[in-house]
Amino acid sequence: MEEYAKRVHDPYFQPQTATTTVAEDSLLNRVWVPGPVIVGAGPSGLAVAACLKNQGIHALILEQTDCIASLWQIKTYDRLCLHLPKQFCQLPLMPFPKDFPTYPTKQQFLAYLEAYAKQFDLKPVFNTMVVRAEYDRGCGLWRVKTKVNEYVCRWLIVATGENAEEVVPKIEGMNEFIGPILHTSSYKSGDCFVHKKVLVVGCGNSGMEVCLDLCNYNACPSLVVRDSLHVLPQEMLGRSTFGLSMCLLKWLPIRVVDRFLLLVSHFMIGDTNKLGLGRPKLGPLELKNVTGKTPVLDVGTLAKIRSGDIKVYPGVKRLACNNVEFVDGRIEKFDAIILATGYRSNVTTWLKDTDLFSEKDGFPTKPFPEGWKGENGLYAIGFTKRGLLGTSMDAARIAEDIARQWNESMKHLKSFHNPAP
Numbered sequence: 001m002e003e004y005a006k007r008v009h010d011p012y013f014q015p016q017t018a019t020t021t022v023a024e025d026s027l028l029n030r031v032w033v034p035g036p037v038i039v040g041a042g043p044s045g046l047a048v049a050a051c052l053k054n055q056g057i058h059a060l061i062l063e064q065t066d067c068i069a070s071l072w073q074i075k076t077y078d079r080l081c082l083h084l085p086k087q088f089c090q091l092p093l094m095p096f097p098k099d100f101p102t103y104p105t106k107q108q109f110l111a112y113l114e115a116y117a118k119q120f121d122l123k124p125v126f127n128t129m130v131v132r133a134e135y136d137r138g139c140g141l142w143r144v145k146t147k148v149n150e151y152v153c154r155w156l157i158v159a160t161g162e163n164a165e166e167v168v169p170k171i172e173g174m175n176e177f178i179g180p181i182l183h184t185s186s187y188k189s190g191d192c193f194v195h196k197k198v199l200v201v202g203c204g205n206s207g208m209e210v211c212l213d214l215c216n217y218n219a220c221p222s223l224v225v226r227d228s229l230h231v232l233p234q235e236m237l238g239r240s241t242f243g244l245s246m247c248l249l250k251w252l253p254i255r256v257v258d259r260f261l262l263l264v265s266h267f268m269i270g271d272t273n274k275l276g277l278g279r280p281k282l283g284p285l286e287l288k289n290v291t292g293k294t295p296v297l298d299v300g301t302l303a304k305i306r307s308g309d310i311k312v313y314p315g316v317k318r319l320a321c322n323n324v325e326f327v328d329g330r331i332e333k334f335d336a337i338i339l340a341t342g343y344r345s346n347v348t349t350w351l352k353d354t355d356l357f358s359e360k361d362g363f364p365t366k367p368f369p370e371g372w373k374g375e376n377g378l379y380a381i382g383f384t385k386r387g388l389l390g391t392s393m394d395a396a397r398i399a400e401d402i403a404r405q406w407n408e409s410m411k412h413l414k415s416f417h418n419p420a421p
C-alpha cells in the first residue's frame, strides 16, 4: 500500500486496466486516498462515514450534487414525513432530538442529517459524480473516476441508494398529451394544481400521499392502481404498525403475524378490495421478504377514496391530447399526470466487473443480510430494501470490517518502521 502510494504520484507510473487507455488516464489527476472512498452523501454515506470516524478512520465522500441527502432535499414533496417512527430511522451513534415528533417532517429529518454531518465533521466533496469505478488487479486497488480526478483506494463503499434514478414508464401517446407529465421527484405540493384534474400513476406510499396532498389543495386527483397491494393503517392498537410487527415477529412466525395484521386492518379500514385496491395473495410481511414490495401505510388517503374525492382507475392504455384511455376501455380528460412510478439503482452504470451487484437491477446479488460485502474491499450500504434501519445495520458491519483490516495494516506498518531490536 505504502509502495503504491509513492508510485501513484510518479507521472511515469500507469496502473494496468483493461478498459481505459493511457491517454484517457493521463488527463485525470490521480489522488491517493489512504482510507475508504464512499460514493454518495445520502443518509447511508453519512452513517458509514460516521461509524468509520468513530473507529478512527477518515473516509472520503464523493457526492454528485451540491448538498447532503439530495434525495430528501431536492426530490421529495413538501408534506413528506418519515413513514416509519423515528426510532427506526435514526442513524448510528446519534439519536433524534427528544422533542421531535414520532414521525419527523422532511425539514426535521434534514436538520438532523445536517447536525449529524457536523457532529462527525463529515465534509463530502460536492459536485463530484463518480462516472466509473473498477478494481485494478495489477495493483490490488480501486480506481474511482470522476470527470477530473481518479481516486485510488483500498476500500470502496457504494452508498448511491436504491432511489438513484427515476423510473419513467413508456406510455403510448405520451408525446401527444398536452398537459404536464411529471415524476413525483419533481412534485413539491398541490398549489399549482388547484381545481385541476390530475391523474396519479402508481400507488405506493408516494402516489397515495401525493393524491392526499392534491385533495388538500382542492385539486381533483385520480389514482391508477394496476397491481394488487397491501394498505395497512399507520398505527394499530396504539402503536406504529411497523413497530408492532417487529415486536410480534420476535415471538411468532411471519404468516401468523401477517394474518393478525390483516385482521386488525380489516377491522380498522374495512375491505380495501371494495375500493379497487385488491390485496395480494401473500401477506404484507411475507411479500416484503420475498419481493421487497413495501406495504402502503395509510395516512388518510383511504378515507378520501371512500368519500369519492379520489377516484381509482385500472392501468393506463394510451394517452392522446388531454384524454387518458384506461385498460377497461374508459376514456377520461385530465389536465396533468404525475408518475409515482418509483426509482431504480444506478450502480450498473458506473461500477464495473463486480459480482456484488446484479447487472439486472443494480442491487446486491446476495439476499439480506449478506449483501453488504463483496470481494477486494468493496462494500454496499443502503441496498437492503429495509430503509434506514437496514442502513444502520450495514454501516456498523462495514466500519467494523474495515477497522479490523486497517488496524492489521497499521500494526504491520509499525513493525516495518520500528523493527524489533
Ligand SMILES: Cc1cc2nc3c(=O)[nH]c(=O)nc-3n(C[C@H](O)[C@H](O)[C@H](O)COP(=O)(O)OP(=O)(O)OC[C@H]3O[C@@H](n4cnc5c(N)ncnc54)[C@H](O)[C@@H]3O)c2cc1C
Residues within 6 Å of the ligand: 039, 040, 041, 042, 043, 044, 045, 062, 063, 064, 065, 068, 069, 070, 071, 072, 076, 080, 081, 082, 083, 084, 088, 089, 128, 129, 130, 131, 159, 160, 161, 162, 163, 164, 206, 346, 350, 381, 382, 383, 386, 387, 388, 389, 391
Ligand atoms: C419519498 C420517500 C420517502 C421515504 N421515507 C422513508 C422513511 O420514512 N423511512 C426509511 O427508512 N426510508 C425511507 N425512504 C427510503 C430512502 O431511500 C431512505 O430513507 C434513504 O434516503 C436512503 O439513503 P441512501 O443514502 O441509501 O440513498 P439516497 O438518500 O438516495 O442517497 C444517495 C446519494 O448518492 C448520490 N449519488 C448517486 N449516484 C452517484 C454517483 N455516481 N456519484 C456520486 N454521488 C452519487 C445521490 O446524489 C445521493 O445524494 C423514503 C424514500 C422516499 C423516496
